[in-house]
Amino acid sequence: MSEYLLQAKQISMVYGQQTVLQAVDLTIRAGEIVTLIGPNGAGKTTLVKAVLGLIEPSLGQIIRQPGLRIGYMPQRLHVDPSLPITVGRFLRLAHPSKAAIKEALAEVGTSHLLNNPLQSISGGELQRVLLARALLRDPQLLVLDEPVQGVDIAGQTELYQLIETLRERHQCGVLMVSHDLHLVMAQTDTVICLNQHVCCHGHPEHVSTDPAYLALFGEKYSQALAVYHHDHDHEHDIHGDVIPDESGNSPNHDHSQCGHNHHHGSHQHSNKHNEQKQDEQKGGQGHA
Amino acid sequence: MSEYLLQAKQISMVYGQQTVLQAVDLTIRAGEIVTLIGPNGAGKTTLVKAVLGLIEPSLGQIIRQPGLRIGYMPQRLHVDPSLPITVGRFLRLAHPSKAAIKEALAEVGTSHLLNNPLQSISGGELQRVLLARALLRDPQLLVLDEPVQGVDIAGQTELYQLIETLRERHQCGVLMVSHDLHLVMAQTDTVICLNQHVCCHGHPEHVSTDPAYLALFGEKYSQALAVYHHDHDHEHDIHGDVIPDESGNSPNHDHSQCGHNHHHGSHQHSNKHNEQKQDEQKGGQGHA
Amino acid sequence: SPAAQPAIKPKLLASIKPLQLIALDIAGDAAEVELLLAPNVSPHLYQLKPSDRQRLAHAELVIWVGPSMERFLAKPLSLLPSARVLTLLNESELDAEQDEDEHGHERNSSHSEHNHHGQDPHIWLSPAQAQHIAQQIAQRLSTLLPAQRPTFEQNLQSFTARLAALDAQLQQQFKALKAKPYMVLHDGYGHFEQHYGLRHAAVLSLSPDKKPGAKHLWALSEQLKQGSIACIFKEPQYQPALLRNLTQGLALKQQLLDPMAGHITLGAHGYSRFMADFGRRFISCVQ
Amino acid sequence: MPDFLWLGLSAGLIIAAIAGPLGSFVVWQRLAYFGDTLAHSALLGVALSLWLSINIQLGIIICCLGLAVLLVVLQRKPQLASDSLLGILSHGSLALGLVTIALIDDVRLDLNAYLFGDLLAVSQQDLYWIGGVALALALTLWRNWNSLLAITVHPELAQVEGLPVERLRLTLMLMIALLVAIAMKIIGVLLITALLIIPAAASRKFVTSPEQMAATAIAIGCGSVAGGLGLSLSLDTPAGPSIVVFAIGLFLVAGLANTALSSVKK
Amino acid sequence: MPDFLWLGLSAGLIIAAIAGPLGSFVVWQRLAYFGDTLAHSALLGVALSLWLSINIQLGIIICCLGLAVLLVVLQRKPQLASDSLLGILSHGSLALGLVTIALIDDVRLDLNAYLFGDLLAVSQQDLYWIGGVALALALTLWRNWNSLLAITVHPELAQVEGLPVERLRLTLMLMIALLVAIAMKIIGVLLITALLIIPAAASRKFVTSPEQMAATAIAIGCGSVAGGLGLSLSLDTPAGPSIVVFAIGLFLVAGLANTALSSVKK
Numbered sequence A, B: 001m002s003e004y005l006l007q008a009k010q011i012s013m014v015y016g017q018q019t020v021l022q023a024v025d026l027t028i029r030a031g032e033i034v035t036l037i038g039p040n041g042a043g044k045t046t047l048v049k050a051v052l053g054l055i056e057p058s059l060g061q062i063i064r065q066p067g068l069r070i071g072y073m074p075q076r077l078h079v080d081p082s083l084p085i086t087v088g089r090f091l092r093l094a095h096p097s098k099a100a101i102k103e104a105l106a107e108v109g110t111s112h113l114l115n116n117p118l119q120s121i122s123g124g125e126l127q128r129v130l131l132a133r134a135l136l137r138d139p140q141l142l143v144l145d146e147p148v149q150g151v152d153i154a155g156q157t158e159l160y161q162l163i164e165t166l167r168e169r170h171q172c173g174v175l176m177v178s179h180d181l182h183l184v185m186a187q188t189d190t191v192i193c194l195n196q197h198v199c200c201h202g203h204p205e206h207v208s209t210d211p212a213y214l215a216l217f218g219e220k221y222s223q224a225l226a227v228y229h230h231d232h233d234h235e236h237d238i239h240g241d242v243i244p245d246e247s248g249n250s251p252n253h254d255h256s257q258c259g260h261n262h263h264h265g266s267h268q269h270s271n272k273h274n275e276q277k278q279d280e281q282k283g284g285q286g287h288a
Numbered sequence C: 001s002p003a004a005q006p007a008i009k010p011k012l013l014a015s016i017k018p019l020q021l022i023a024l025d026i027a028g029d030a031a032e033v034e035l036l037l038a039p040n041v042s043p044h045l046y047q048l049k050p051s052d053r054q055r056l057a058h059a060e061l062v063i064w065v066g067p068s069m070e071r072f073l074a075k076p077l078s079l080l081p082s083a084r085v086l087t088l089l090n091e092s093e094l095d096a097e098q099d100e101d102e103h104g105h106e107r108n109s110s111h112s113e114h115n116h117h118g119q120d121p122h123i124w125l126s127p128a129q130a131q132h133i134a135q136q137i138a139q140r141l142s143t144l145l146p147a148q149r150p151t152f153e154q155n156l157q158s159f160t161a162r163l164a165a166l167d168a169q170l171q172q173q174f175k176a177l178k179a180k181p182y183m184v185l186h187d188g189y190g191h192f193e194q195h196y197g198l199r200h201a202a203v204l205s206l207s208p209d210k211k212p213g214a215k216h217l218w219a220l221s222e223q224l225k226q227g228s229i230a231c232i233f234k235e236p237q238y239q240p241a242l243l244r245n246l247t248q249g250l251a252l253k254q255q256l257l258d259p260m261a262g263h264i265t266l267g268a269h270g271y272s273r274f275m276a277d278f279g280r281r282f283i284s285c286v287q
Numbered sequence D, E: 001m002p003d004f005l006w007l008g009l010s011a012g013l014i015i016a017a018i019a020g021p022l023g024s025f026v027v028w029q030r031l032a033y034f035g036d037t038l039a040h041s042a043l044l045g046v047a048l049s050l051w052l053s054i055n056i057q058l059g060i061i062i063c064c065l066g067l068a069v070l071l072v073v074l075q076r077k078p079q080l081a082s083d084s085l086l087g088i089l090s091h092g093s094l095a096l097g098l099v100t101i102a103l104i105d106d107v108r109l110d111l112n113a114y115l116f117g118d119l120l121a122v123s124q125q126d127l128y129w130i131g132g133v134a135l136a137l138a139l140t141l142w143r144n145w146n147s148l149l150a151i152t153v154h155p156e157l158a159q160v161e162g163l164p165v166e167r168l169r170l171t172l173m174l175m176i177a178l179l180v181a182i183a184m185k186i187i188g189v190l191l192i193t194a195l196l197i198i199p200a201a202a203s204r205k206f207v208t209s210p211e212q213m214a215a216t217a218i219a220i221g222c223g224s225v226a227g228g229l230g231l232s233l234s235l236d237t238p239a240g241p242s243i244v245v246f247a248i249g250l251f252l253v254a255g256l257a258n259t260a261l262s263s264v265k266k
């Protein structure tokens, strides 16, 4: 197996009173796609920023291959309207060659935006342009925070396909945050299911049957999404029941850690859920 | 059939040289869910803002029911970090009652965020909070620009379910922008497929077999998304081929208009595609 | 009032040094005369310190020119009873004023708050004005210390006599010499010039706050190049860098003139010494 | 304690009390430059009053209010950040003022003098003026607090929810302009602009709600006025600058305290 | 035409040429207040030099550079917008300067003279100074242009891509501080701060790339210097304010032209 591009060890992050990350481990190898999944506020963006060195974790250590070239696509971008900059010029900040820029824009399907002001393009267009910028760095490691957020349905599949292609062509590692489990699962080598701590991790097929995963997302969502049904109560019943029922069918899965962590995770969940139940149940009734 | 809440007639919007909207009609009735779909940059957000009166369309007319109460959820929100404001206080700007605020937060599943600073919550959490604010207005018309963007998979289904519930309980009209065709289709009364002009509109089942719709999104995407496959060339072949082949199986579909519009739309598409093809095809080759 | 007790000398507070010099001559030993603003401090950015305010509050009499000169005093002094303030250049009778004679304005010269048309507040530079100032001070001192009225009248008389002699001497000297054309940096010598029948041939700017325009400077530089100006009076408070550009390469007499009497030592006959020095410098340059 | 201290202290406290909430809006809406811009436009006001022979105080107030209106109009096209707009207005009005003065023949005028009031020269009558204006502003603020906050957080949401965004923004600008225009002459331009920004900025780190920020800003402002006057008395320094220095000191202490607090939590 | 006009024109053009690109960064990074803040810190510099008996010009430069460093340090914690930070630094240094001066007994000092230069008073030697500094700044800008732009657009992206964000930001601030500190004494604080902001802001509407904006700002700046001097010659108004008024005129014309252009397109 190839060398580590990047290794994060026991990363913890605390904001004020709130623990956002707790002893998270993460390893990315060349040519490997690692996907972070997890509910909103799980700390995915925080972990990504720590890995990139943009924020200093409260505890833990990050080891990068020296001279690692990273292509990064942030979750949000806000450019001041007083700065006149076209999409093309924006990309030239990452790479001087115009040919390469056109190529990258073509790859993400936004060639026609080359001379548009960066501030005027639509939300989904911006996502594509950001991906183009990450590609231009000819990265050894591609870090993408919800790359297809706001991208139209045709573009989503295109972009995921593109990421797959890039991985194959350049043998670059990919760290990706995503909510689109169904689209992502097929291509990912390792899924890390995050909820402050690492709930479970491993190969998608294994993870999708992991009880910790099921507890977090409900069994239904791990299956085809075409079947649309949501049963709120059922989902949370699993929370409590499934924890002791840890079978050994996920080879990469660290039992002891997950046991501990998962207890914590389930505690968090039921916390939120209790709050919700204590309030007037105007909306809650709609769920059944 | 109930009265119109809001009617937009022949809305056109031009930015500089670029035509973003062209003679778009839109009608929303109480208790009806209208969904705008379309590729990135199709003008969905622009249309929504025009309908809300936030921007002045270049041409056309918008008629609202007098005293219409609108709940709006913008596509992006950026709050200056110098303003100390908690989620709870932010919601109190829309509604004075604390009980109502707790209820709304519970409805969108973010009760635990009540006292968190608005600037520190994660992307998906912010979306939920924005929806809570829209709900607090007890709206007659709910306008949502990509409401589940960045929301985790469990939340997405929850939120769509919630919108459905609200519509039933309050009989409010809903205008929604979305890329999640598979999730949205089931609940929508009218789908408007936008690409500068109205490509086609009508009941979801009809629209999903409409050739204009297929041309825009490709046949595959209208079916279950579990099957993941993308054939770029094929998609664009449909563009040219399908237009004359308009069968009468979509009752709400205005043939003449769509014929005209679609020609325009397809022109736009092939334009973009040509640009893409003229460039070096490093990425393009990956699509096949 | 503590001033009523003869043991304690009443305090006088002069806003600027020339006024202090005059007041010292009139008051003699009967009163203390303090100075508010050191002669080298620009009144533009000056903000009163608490100690200044204490001195204002404790002074039996505050002597100042008026709001067109020491604007920062206008407000604090308006809060004092008028009996304790001597305003030399009053601006209360204002507005519909017509400056009947811009330069020859007399004791109750007309002023307007919003419009200092040609008002040159440097009134102490004219011996005639100084004489009038001394009279006013004597009058107020006499009201303040009725018992010492004779002393003040005597001091005034000797002040007048000394000044008259000096004035006569200067008049004669100025008459005798045919003053060559000279230039001043700002139009602050009007009272002196008026009194001795002089007129500057050129001025850099109306006041230090008003920057001259390029047109004016161009004309000025032509004038200087043609050699029609013999002498330039400089000031310690106002040293415009512009002057360097205008006079570069020209052989011009330059003379330092301090209208604020910065270099005059405190003591007897201060004002006469100041005027004598002022006149000497003037003559040495324009002769 | 002499009268002038009491008068100055009262005026300072009143102004600090109203500058706290108004200053919070100044900080939130990135209008820190507004005070200085108003001071410069006041200079233009002086120059124009001289030219047109109208009352100077009136000229200053008109110019300040006019500037506020102009700013609101210019902010409609949001291509320029408000600080750039303010920079242009500030330099523009200062330069126009200077040129106007130069064009009026034969005016002798110390422009600075018109702008620098002095806290220790406040009269009884000034106090009534300041008090009246502060009361009016406080009432307007009180009645529009939520709406003003809503347009600060997100103007588009506020507009959809039916608030008259433009009118509210204008109200806010006019309130700030009025306060600065009146206070400038009485307590000095340095002091009023500083009292708007520094207390609000210093309080940011300790608060979690807009109301807390306004209240803390009031407290810090009043503390600075009292402390600064004490400083001025003991060191014999001018009152206005001493208050500002004291406020800066509080700001620094606040920063250090915050750092210390958060390191203790860890 | 007399020498001093040529000297002034040359100095003005050189400064406008370097202020164009630097001013664009000022506008993009919302630092419009920076120039005024530097002017105020220069006052502190004067006061401290007098107190410590060091060379005044040196004291001014040190204070300005120190302020730039302080700003970069304070901007690390982005809880306060940069305009509020600048406001605090501006009022703080002005007040500290005034207090320091009040504490030094009996100094002979016309503060204005230290701060207000005059374009028409530029000497040959000044010109060399200005030219040298402008050249050094232009070279630094040229070499770091792309990196500076990258940290302006999105600091986080720039950092991930391996740029030394903090060092670059410091470089930019020091460049602006140096230009203002040198130019303040020579051409006046009003003119240098205005030449930073107004041309850059006026050019915004016509351009689509950062380079175009810098170039257009240079053109507008140089045009304003030439036009303003012409104005000063014909109306006999002071040179600095006339240039600023001319620049404002260009800004307004630019706005109108833009409106007209876009309505023609429709």
Ligand SMILES: Nc1ncnc2c1ncn2[C@@H]1O[C@H](COP(=O)(O)OP(=O)(O)OP(=O)(O)O)[C@@H](O)[C@H]1O
Residues within 6 Å of the ligand: A015, A018, A020, A038, A039, A040, A041, A042, A043, A044, A045, A046, A047, B116, B120, B121, B122, B123, B124, B125, B150, B152
């Ligand atoms: N600067 C900050 N100060 C305080 N809390 C913060 C800060 N940044 C993030 N948080 C908190 O940390 C938690 C994790 O945030 P993060 O953005 O990492 O979530 P996420 O997993 O990326 O969520 P999403 O899927 O919605 O993007 C959130 O609950 C948020 O409130």
Ligand SMILES: Nc1ncnc2c1ncn2[C@@H]1O[C@H](COP(=O)(O)OP(=O)(O)OP(=O)(O)O)[C@@H](O)[C@H]1O
Residues within 6 Å of the ligand: A116, A120, A121, A122, A123, A124, A125, A150, A152, B015, B018, B020, B038, B039, B040, B041, B042, B043, B044, B045, B046, B047
């Ligand atoms: N202020 C503006 N100036 C110039 N062009 C603009 C402006 N706002 C939007 N546009 C252009 O109008 C087009 C439509 O934008 P809009 O935001 O309405 O798209 P959208 O359908 O919402 O896309 P998405 O799905 O990505 O959100 C885009 O191509 C964008 O470049």
Ligand SMILES: [Mg+2]
Residues within 6 Å of the ligand: A044, A045, A046, A075, A145, B122, B123, B124
């Ligand atoms: Mg995130």
Ligand SMILES: [Mg+2]
Residues within 6 Å of the ligand: A122, A123, A124, B044, B045, B046, B075, B145
């Ligand atoms: Mg959109």
Ligand SMILES: [Zn+2]
Residues within 6 Å of the ligand: C122, C186, C188
């Ligand atoms: Zn004078």
